[in-house]
Amino acid sequence: MTISLQYANVTVSDVDQSLGFYTDGLGLQITNDVSSGGFRWVTLGTDAQPGLGIVLSVPHAGRSDSEGALLADLMAKGTLPMLVFRSDDVDATFAAVRATGAEVLQEPTDQAWGPCDCAFRDPSGNTVRIAQAPAE
Template identity: 25%
Template sequence: MNFASIRIITDDIDRLVEFYEQVTGVTAERPAPVFAEFVMPTCTLAIGHSKTAQLFGADAVVAGSNRTVIMEFRVDDVEAEYARLKPAVEDWVQEPTTMPWGNRSMLFRDPDGNLVNLFQPVTEDAMKRFAGR
């Protein structure tokens, strides 16, 4: 089994696509006006308009209601990403901090309130854990 993607459902797809293009540096593929994908080497982030949620069942998905998932992106330099994104991000949860498990991490919310973590392994143990991933 291969993990294929994570999908965010939103009422404002253009706003979220623009935000994640800025965060990831990847241009979204837009096979339909109500759907976008950020295809990256290790994962795909998909964004669908709330109109697409009807395809999954009446109340299966509610846009902007997630408070339990953290989308995590490994980066080369957390400090550089923080400086680059500071003007673009409105809701900072945590400025760059070294976590007990050895990652340098910063957290913020996207325009729909989803939590995003950009992290960099900085301790020897953390770097070993992520070697080859």
């Protein structure tokens, strides 16, 4: 049996506002842009991992009012799960993301457990970490 991740959903307060962080900063490309019922889901991907998508949507997209409100509260508190990306050049990726105006949580740092990584908050307050890919 083979299993692989197809999508990861990221809740954002404003899809358009978040696109610059994920496209300009992280180099992801829009692979799908769907609107339905007044909401929008934008899927981002990369040629390096075809078939894997990051889906951006607002808290109420496809959810009940109470679920959307709860998710919005968690997002505002910064308690939603973080995303961790791997880069072949963490310093260059750090510079590209910083240029989007994203809040820097940690500059590239060599960690005791191995990787060099950095951290940001996306425009919605989600924590995004970027780790250097290990040398082959």
